[in-house]
Amino acid sequence: MSGNNMRQYAFFLGCIAPNRYPGIEAAAIKTSKKVGIELLPLKGASCCPAPGAFGSIDLNIWYAMAARNVVLAEQMNMDIALICNGCYKSIYEVNHKLKHNDELRDGVNEVLKEIDMEFKGTVDVWHLAELYYDPEIVGIKKLADSVTRPLTGAKIAVHYGCHLMKPKKERHFGNTENPMWIEELVAALGAEPVQYRNKMQCCGAGGGVRGYDLAHALDITNEKMINLQEVGADALTEVCPFCQLQYDRGQIEIQEKFGSTYGLPVLHYNELLGLAQGMNPDELALDLHAVDVEPFLKKIL
């Protein structure tokens, strides 16, 4: 359809973005269009499936289920773009493993044959954030040029999450001790990125731990909240809706369980980009956030 320099990707949605924070989905589509990326529906996609919950029970089923999602994109002859670190682990990693391990691929294809599908290994998988950072695709300059309402004066901390960059030897992002590339993406919006202690620590939700032992998961989150509070961040941003859920709803749960209150707004990078490109809060469904985003909006609007 759009031959005018738009790069097209099959948009893998996952679960939590479309079904809990739909503003992330809406923002991803609209904001990407303004920087030359068109996200097309990946019809019939499912849960990635959840690497912690599913992978823990049987890695072979996890491979097969994730492969089915990849095959849907292969049928469109299109690379996948996605917006969640958990999905990235499933979709990127399984795609990569099956491309390079014949035994695994044959095993998966035996199962997929039952539903008339075959994994061929013809597409690649990307997180939208890495496409934004890549100067060949979008790059910081183009991103900054798309900003119509700079987030000037806002101090924003970054949570990288785990499964986008780690394990580093199965990824291509380099250093995982103190990366700064998402801070660059934040600075491109006119905001001031702030550093905090133990930035790369997990949000606490992964591996099925949020469901298995909520207090344990929240105690990890709370440690991050203490470190974030120390540096006076106005908001936390991330590129993973599951981390977002853990920080956003988690702050309410932390209040109930531990009695600590933070009130730190948590926004997916695409929601932040949407605001910076002039989208209104009601175009982002920010009212679905558990922690009131209003104090942050007052700062930037």
Next chain:
Amino acid sequence: MARSKNYQDPKLEEKLKDRKYYATDSNPDFLKEVEKIGQTIAHMCYQCGTCTGSCPSAPRSSYRIRLFMRKAVLGLEEEALTDPDLWLCTTCYSCTDRCPRDIAPTDVIMAMRNLAAKRDIVPRNFLQTVQLIYKSGHGVPNNDVNRAARVKLGLEAEPETTHKYPEYIPGIQKIIDHYELKAKADRLVAQGE
């Protein structure tokens, strides 16, 4: 020391029970299975403890990834698979990125969880995710509040997934049924009730 003491008081028998490991406690195949499923060289572990030192779960619980690594190498299958701490790994991969022996302790844990699941040891929440995905394709399915919000945003009430195209769900069910996982999840969840 005697492995069984036949004390009259079962509480004392338990309190004072022999906690040494014996060669017969070890299953040498356990390490091989863990390495095969986890695709990592667990036997190279020299117990430096960088993994536990990097672990977000360690400082707030008795979970010690280094201990699980040792149990893998020693073949202490029973000990490892029945320990509830096995399920406290958030799979953050910090230990994996820092391991000086280039092992992936996270994937050792994943392999052990797979082996525990074969023995029907799986926490409920993991099984419930399977049931949800079997039914709807999503581990976190849509709901009415969210549908209304989606429509207000100009999105369709159902996302372009199995939610909007339920005709894709039977394919997903076939994959899960191939491994008989739904039946297992139903059985274990029912047992827990």
